[in-house]
Amino acid sequence: MARLVVLGGGVSGHTAATFAAKWLGSSHEVVVVTPNSKWNWIPSNIWVGVGQMSKEEVTFDLAPVYAKAGINFKQAKAVSINPEGSESEAKPFVTIEYTESGREGESEIVEYDYLINATGPKLNFAATPGLGDANGLGEHTVSVCTADHAVHASQELQKCIEKMKAGERQKFLVGTGHGMCTCQGAAFEYIFNIEHELKKAGVRDMADIKWISNESFLGDFGMGGLHMKVGGYVVSSKLFAESLFAERGVDWLIGAHTSKVEEGKIEYELLDGSKNEEEFDFAMLIPPFAGVGLKAYSKDGEDITATVFAPNGFMKVDANYAAGAYENWKASDWPRTYQNPTYKNMFAAGIAFAPPHIISKPMSSPNGTPINPTPPRTGMPSGIIGKAVAHSVCDLMTKGENAHLHEASMAEMGAACVASAGKGLTTGTAAAMTVYPVVPDFEKYPGTGRDTDYTFGEIGLAGHWIKHILHHLFLYKAKLNPGWTLIPE
Amino acid sequence: MKHEERNFEKSDQFNLTMIPGAFARKMRTCVIWQFIRFVAINIKMIVVVGKSH
Numbered sequence: 224m225a226r227l228v229v230l231g232g233g234v235s236g237h238t239a240a241t242f243a244a245k246w247l248g249s250s251h252e253v254v255v256v257t258p259n260s261k262w263n264w265i266p267s268n269i270w271v272g273v274g275q276m277s278k279e280e281v282t283f284d285l286a287p288v289y290a291k292a293g294i295n296f297k298q299a300k301a302v303s304i305n306p307e308g309s310e311s312e313a314k315p316f317v318t319i320e321y322t323e324s325g326r327e328g329e330s331e332i333v334e335y336d337y338l339i340n341a342t343g344p345k346l347n348f349a350a351t352p353g354l355g356d357a358n359g360l361g362e363h364t365v366s367v368c369t370a371d372h373a374v375h376a377s378q379e380l381q382k383c384i385e386k387m388k389a390g391e392r393q394k395f396l397v398g399t400g401h402g403m404c405t406c407q408g409a410a411f412e413y414i415f416n417i418e419h420e421l422k423k424a425g426v427r428d429m430a431d432i433k434w435i436s437n438e439s440f441l442g443d444f445g446m447g448g449l450h451m452k453v454g455g456y457v458v459s460s461k462l463f464a465e466s467l468f469a470e471r472g473v474d475w476l477i478g479a480h481t482s483k484v485e486e487g488k489i490e491y492e493l494l495d496g497s498k499n500e501e502e503f504d505f506a507m508l509i510p511p512f513a514g515v516g517l518k519a520y521s522k523d524g525e526d527i528t529a530t531v532f533a534p535n536g537f538m539k540v541d542a543n544y545a546a547g548a549y550e551n552w553k554a555s556d557w558p559r560t561y562q563n564p565t566y567k568n569m570f571a572a573g574i575a576f577a578p579p580h581i582i583s584k585p586m587s588s589p590n591g592t593p594i595n596p597t598p599p600r601t602g603m604p605s606g607i608i609g610k611a612v613a614h615s616v617c618d619l620m621t622k623g624e625n626a627h628l629h630e631a632s633m634a635e636m637g638a639a640c641v642a643s644a645g646k647g648l649t650t651g652t653a654a655a656m657t658v659y660p661v662v663p664d665f666e667k668y669p670g671t672g673r674d675t676d677y678t679f680g681e682i683g684l685a686g687h688w689i690k691h692i693l694h695h696l697f698l699y700k701a702k703l704n705p706g707w708t709l710i711p712e
Numbered sequence: 713m714k715h716e717e718r719n720f721e722k723s724d725q726f727n728l729t730m731i732p733g734a735f736a737r738k739m740r741t742c743v744i745w746q747f748i749r750f751v752a753i754n755i756k757m758i759v760v761v762g763k764s765h
């Protein structure tokens with residue numbers, strides 16, 4: 224009996240572990256190591272952040288689901304990997320530290336035959352002074368990255384609404400908290416949900432709402448923008464996004480690196496090198512992402528972290544990390560199998576893999592400050608990659624080490640995104656978008672990099688209905704309810 | 713004042729964009745039209761999902 228250890232029970236790791244357990248049956252063991260007791264459907268945190276959903280509606284307990292699937296669940300965080308074992312352990316292993324109530328801090332060694340690293344991002348609040356520190360989010364701003372953060376954001380929003388009702392004008396600042404952030408889509412969705420809630424509360428005219436982002440143009444989304452079919456035209460997402468902001472009276476500030484956060488004020492630097500300040504009463508600024516900081520050691524205890532992980536902490540996989548300058552970037556630089564090049568029994572899925580380079584055009588200010596979005600790895604690609612990697616590992620376990628590896632390149636995969644503006648079934652309008660492929664392929668599509676038959680955007684109520692359906696569908700699937708395998712990632 | 717007049721007036725940034733008129737905005741919340749779009753968007757998304765697996 225061989226053992227697969229999956230690190231991280233988020234979108235990618237949960238997909239990988241549950242499919243692996245189903246495909247492997249009881250002939251092999253699947254272990255999940257993840258620090259939280261609950262699974263979170265992160266996209267709906269946006270609705271928690273405006274008080275339209277509770278934390279309980281977007282989370283559920285993992286233990287009973289893993290018990291049902293026959294998965295060995297360890298509520299712990301991985302600390303380090305010994306891909307060659309150690310002087311006392313013949314097999315490769317992971318060192319974990321329990322977070323489970325009553326066992327906090329307890330350390331354990333978990334041997335593996337195959338390892339999937341799906342630890343997602345470290346929310347690196349400490350990268351911007353005042354945004355947070357090593358313990359996480361600071362006290363000046365809010366976040367919607369976790370369900371708990373979103374509950375807090377909603378409470379702060381409510382306080383602002385009360386102040387506006389009492390006649391006090393409020394300034395809202397939403398966007399990115401550093402020049403190297405990704406996940407602009409989440410902030411984009413949040414700002415329009417705030418705008419919608421303020422309208423609903425009858426205080427919209429008491430609010431100034433501003434977007435601040437490291438994108439060099441509105442609608443870049445960390446994907447270098449996209450051209451989509453809208454109303455019979457093929458248009459840049461810049462036009463699409465600018466139209467949305469102008470229609471809803473939301474100002475924007477782009478090409479901005481937030482360099483410092485204080486109580487009620489941020490400092491930022493723009494792509495032209497100028498430095499300025501912006502005041503706020505309420506700010507939701509997404510932190511930059513990094514790898515979760517796993518270490519790696521060789522058999523004799525030497526630190527080999529730099530061999531296994533890229534400098535940003537994400538795990539190296541079969542990507543071309545030597546692509547060089549922007550002009551040389553190709554779709555084929557992006558990984559296909561997510562296998563670690565040094566240790567073939569190790570894979571990385573979802574946000575945890577190190578991308579070969581960013582997708583947007585690299586930019587920096589004359590002062591040398593890089594100001595450009597890092598590549599997004601949204602839910603759909605994270606799920607698809609998790610499933611492909613699980614498939615590969617299962618084949619390696621059951622058919623032997625020469626089994627064919629399954630492929631899921633982000634340059635050949637699309638993504639569907641819905642950015643709601645409110646939660647109503649008859650009010651509010653969402654932006655529904657698909658992009659294909661996520662990573663542009665300029666050899667195949669020289670003008671836009673993408674297939675404009677499958678890259679489109681549309682604004683309307685229908686997007687809300689889709690977001691509602693996705694919420695229920697993915698929670699249903701993640702709970703492994705009957706027919707869960709039929710629901711695509 | 714028309715919605716678009718009000719918003720175009722607000723800033724130069726806004727003035728250089730396109731803002732939907734009353735008809736386009738109405739269609740965004742018209743349940744019958746949105747049901748048709750719902751079916752169309754779902755079909756497109758399913759095709760994209762299918763191409764990605």
Ligand SMILES: Cc1cc2nc3c(=O)[nH]c(=O)nc-3n(C[C@H](O)[C@H](O)[C@H](O)COP(=O)(O)OP(=O)(O)OC[C@H]3O[C@@H](n4cnc5c(N)ncnc54)[C@H](O)[C@@H]3O)c2cc1C
Pocket residue numbers: 230231232233234235236256257258259265266267268269299300301302341342343344367368369406409515572573574575600601602603605639640641
């Ligand atoms: C507010 C918000 C809204 C979003 N909305 C959308 C959307 O509408 N559509 C969309 O497609 N995507 C959306 N995304 C992105 C989507 O959530 C991510 O793409 C997806 O969660 C990535 O999956 P993952 O498994 O790589 O990481 P995660 O889902 O973050 O999972 C990582 C897991 O690893 C665990 N972990 C961390 N450290 C360790 C450790 N040391 N050892 C073991 N486990 C560890 C974490 O606790 C977590 O469970 C949104 C993101 C945010 C923040």
